[in-house]
Amino acid sequence: MQYFPYDPALVFVAALEAPTNDAILSLQLQDDGLTHLRRAGRVTLTIGGTVATLTVFWVTGYGGGLFLPFRDASSGKQTYGGGRYLLDTIKHADLGGNDGRLILDFNYAYNPSCAYDSRWHCPLAPQENWLAMPILAGEMDYSPNPAH
Numbered sequence: 001m002q003y004f005p006y007d008p009a010l011v012f013v014a015a016l017e018a019p020t021n022d023a024i025l026s027l028q029l030q031d032d033g034l035t036h037l038r039r040a041g042r043v044t045l046t047i048g049g050t051v052a053t054l055t056v057f058w059v060t061g062y063g064g065g066l067f068l069p070f071r072d073a074s075s076g077k078q079t080y081g082g083g084r085y086l087l088d089t090i091k092h093a094d095l096g097g098n099d100g101r102l103i104l105d106f107n108y109a110y111n112p113s114c115a116y117d118s119r120w121h122c123p124l125a126p127q128e129n130w131l132a133m134p135i136l137a138g139e140m141d142y143s144p145n146p147a148h
Helices: none
Strands: 009-014 025-029 035-046 051-061 066-070 086-090 101-104
Touching: 009 035, 035 066, 035 086, 086 101
Parallel strands: none
Antiparallel strands: 009 101, 025 035, 035 051, 051 066, 066 086
């Protein structure tokens, strides 16, 4: 696995704002069946001078927990095409927070399991979490061929 150099400018402490739409997002996963994600809130960040808003989800089944998938302008180029995960409390990918604020460190962004093997099926970032700017932090695209 390869990672971008650590960038302290991509660490945020962000307030979890109430969602503008708390509808359930249902995703059909081949082996796991229907997975339901409830919009738990939104975070607004300024990344490289551009304001971006991301939806934070609550996984209603499996093990519960907060989940923040995202896709950015590096997806399909330097990073996995389907996007990456920033926060997944089920897998203990959580830097904590308090007073309704989350610590979001893009240097810890990582690929979903499906980036490593096509037999895995993962919930990918919905379009509301697609960022126009590249996030050159965290895990890079994986290839079993080092020449990739």
